[in-house]
Amino acid sequence: MELSLIIPAFNEAQRIGPTLQRVHRFLAARPASFEIIVVDDGSTDDTVALVTALAGELPGLHVLCSPANRGKGHAVRRGMLVATGRVRLFSDADGSTPIDELDPLLQALTAGADIAIGSRYLAASRVTRPQPWFRRVWSRLVNRVVQRVLLPGVADTHCGFKAFTAAAAEQTFTACTVDGWSFDLEVLARARADGLRIQEVPVRWENDERSKARLRQLPREFRHVYRLRKQLRQVEKKASGRS
Template sequence: MYLSVIIPAYNEEERIKDTIMDIVRYLSKQDYTYELVVVNDGSKDNTVNVLKKLESAIYNLKFIDNGKNQGKGAVVKQGMLSARGKYRLYADADNAISINHIEKFWPYVKQGYDVIIGSIELSGSVQKERYTGFSKIYRNILGKLSKYLIRALTIWNIHDTQRAFKLFTAEAAEKIFPKQTIMRWGFDIEILVLTKKLGYNIKELPVTWINPPGRVNFIDYLKTLKELLQIKLNQLRGKYD
């Protein structure tokens, strides 16, 4: 198996089918083998039934069903460690970053990078906002504040830690994710801290990101801040050594 695409899903009945079909249409035209690993995180809507139907129709779709909500980080970890691909990509169910960006990643895989991540903070990146007015201002302010705090406290040389489009070699994934301790919104930060600590090299590439209507609110930002502080404390205590 060449590529595994891991997708966490929580209450995604309205968009998960379109996202999966978009990925399948693209990858089915490529000359490498692939699988989709979709992990349900205790959805309360019709996500499970939608995914069961898709699993029966798509031979290389693997559906992992968790009855209880564990957190986005937990199900990404589960998916990464259940995947079989030589390369493992984590992407969101909202399809905010199109799967065709993977083509930009392969040349850097050949150059020997272990982890390649999408970024909207680099020259050449594009952001397409679906929010307007105060909602857009509020999200932009919180987003920038979070970015500066992350860079100041943990990994200063990564411009964008939070985009859900990250490719890992199987070796890197199988060494990094077992050490993951943050299971909710802050897990991306910890994964990159672990990547650096374990000596794997990271390449950050610009992507086009369509900011989708979502569920992230002020409370989620506060929770991420708390997890960020926990990561910093873990660093100071040598927990990642």
């Protein structure tokens, strides 16, 4: 399998159908083999039924079901670890970063990166429909703290469009434990601590007004940043002690 596309989903019956049709059409037109894995995170709407029906029409589409809502991080981690592709990409169900932005990420991996992450905040990034002002302020505030405390040099940690080599995915996600929205921070921080090369790539991005991100998640984001820094420093101390 050349490419595995992992899409986490929680109550996405209103959005995921067109996204799946679009990504399947794009990938099926290319010569590389692929699989699309929708990881349902305990949805209470018709997400599973809808994806199951589409799987009968779209070869290579599969759905994994969780009995309870565990969080986006849990869903992505589960998908990454059951995937079989040489490259493993996760993308959001709303398709805010369109699948035709895939090739720049693949090129970064081919050039030697272990992880290629889409970015909304580079000079060449194209945001065709920006977030509301309060979400932009929130996002930039989180990123400023993240760059200062945990991931210096990474402009956009939370864009839901990230590609991993199979080896990088298995090494990184096996060690991760964060189930919620801050899982991106843990993935990238652990990858950097392990010496994996992360390449940020400008992408086209369009805000979906139905985004599930909420301002009330901000304090939890900050707690995760500092907790992760503490955990990684402890790992570094143990490693230096062994050496």
